[in-house]
Amino acid sequence: MKTATFNQYILNFKQPSGTSRGVLNTKETYFIEIHEDEKKGIGECALFRGLSFDDDDDYESALEWACRNINLSFEDLQEELVNHPSIIFGIEQALANLKYQGDLYFPSDFTDGKDSIKINGLIWMGNAEFMQSQIEEKIKDNFTCIKLKIGVDWDSEKQVIKSLRQKFPKDKIELRVDANGAFSPEQAKIVLQELEELDIHSIEQPIEAGNWEAMAELCKNTPTPIALDEELIGVLNFESKKELLRQIKPQYIILKPSLVGGFSGSDEWISLAEKNNIGWWITSALESNIGLNALAQYTYNKKNPMPQGLGTGSLFTNNFPSPLALKGENLWYEN
Incomplete structure (x- = not known):
């Protein structure tokens, strides 16, 4: 017989982190623990206020329900919690950890220390000098794929990218940019052309999510590949996912399991993307080291050779010990 409990935790950023949605100083998250036969499994329900589909007043009530009903089948839990994708994500982690114990969720050559995951270096928004200093640090660490947050001051950001590309x-160096929906459809057409001139690999979410018609037009005519990110949030059932990809036909999708229904939700997206010749990669969503560890182990097992977006574990002052170690652009598991 399993029992379960949950608790809230506030992560504090080492320094304010800028996105097109504002500056982040703290990150709220929740942990669920499942106990059975003197064993414990822990998972992170990585709620993202202002972004998660399940950012609602019922969040803790849903967690309480999950803990009371933890002995239901996972399929039954998943069906009841369909509107709380980050809780599904946490339960999947806790159940996997209950099985393997310690820091293990998905054993592999990665967790045996035999192989690593290549990740992109993330550059946060700020003034040109701040962004340039971050870039120099990533170059020094031998990153070959860099992702820049853009959309606050495009003219300045463009100059930073142009200088880097020169x-x-x-x-x-492969350059990716993430607009977080900052541009209007008309602005996006101009930005997409300017990005092509700078040899940009892809742009994440150039316009605000929810405007499928405008996004489809951009994807059809873009000179720079487009990756959907926020567009996937709240698209919860298989048929809706299928319809979104059919209508928009993006070049890539980006999967944040905490936002799209956990590992099982991500598996559905990956299956549909591959059937439609759409590329994909996995990105963290400001999880603590607990969620990031589970996410890295899952990501390795998907065997995607592209650089993944998993390098956020060092952002917080009050994070947890982690078996993950970043060596240059490669993420390793050190038991």
Whole structure:
């Protein structure tokens, strides 16, 4: 017989982190523990206020229901909690950890220390000097894929990218940008052309999510590949996922399991993307080291050779010990 409990935790950023949605100083998250036969499994229900589909007044009530009903089948839990994707994510982690114990969720060559995951270096928004200093640090650490947050001051951001591209051609460094829906459809057309001139790999979510018609037009005519990110949030059942990809036909999708229904929800998206020749990669969503560890183990087992977006574990002052270690652009598991 299993029992379960949950608790809230506030992560504090080492320094304010800028996105097009504002500056982040703290990150609220929840942990669920499942106990059975003197064993314990822990998972992170990585709620993202202002972004998660399940950012609602019923969140803790849903967690209480999950804990009371933890002995139901996972399918029954998933069906009841369909509107709380981050809770599904936490339960999946806790059940996997209950099985393997310690820091293990998905054993593999990665958790045996035999292989690593290549990740992109993330550059946060700020003034040109701040962004340039972050880029220099990533270059020094031998990153070959860099992702820049854009959309606050595009003219300044464009100059930063142009300066970087003059020093490092695309065969030396892959550049990705993430707009978080900052541009209007008309602005996006201009930005997409300017990005192509800078040899940009892809842009995440150039316009605000929810405007499928405008996004489909952009994806059809874009000179720079488009990756859907926030667009996937709240698209919860298989048929809706299928319809979104059919209508928009993006070049890529980006999966944040805490926002799209956990590992099982991500598996559905991956299956549909691959059937439609759409590329994909996995990105963290400001989880603590507990959720990030589980996410990295899951990601490794998906065997996607592209650089993944998993390098956020060092952002917080009050994070937890982690078996993950970043060596250059490679994420390793050190037991």
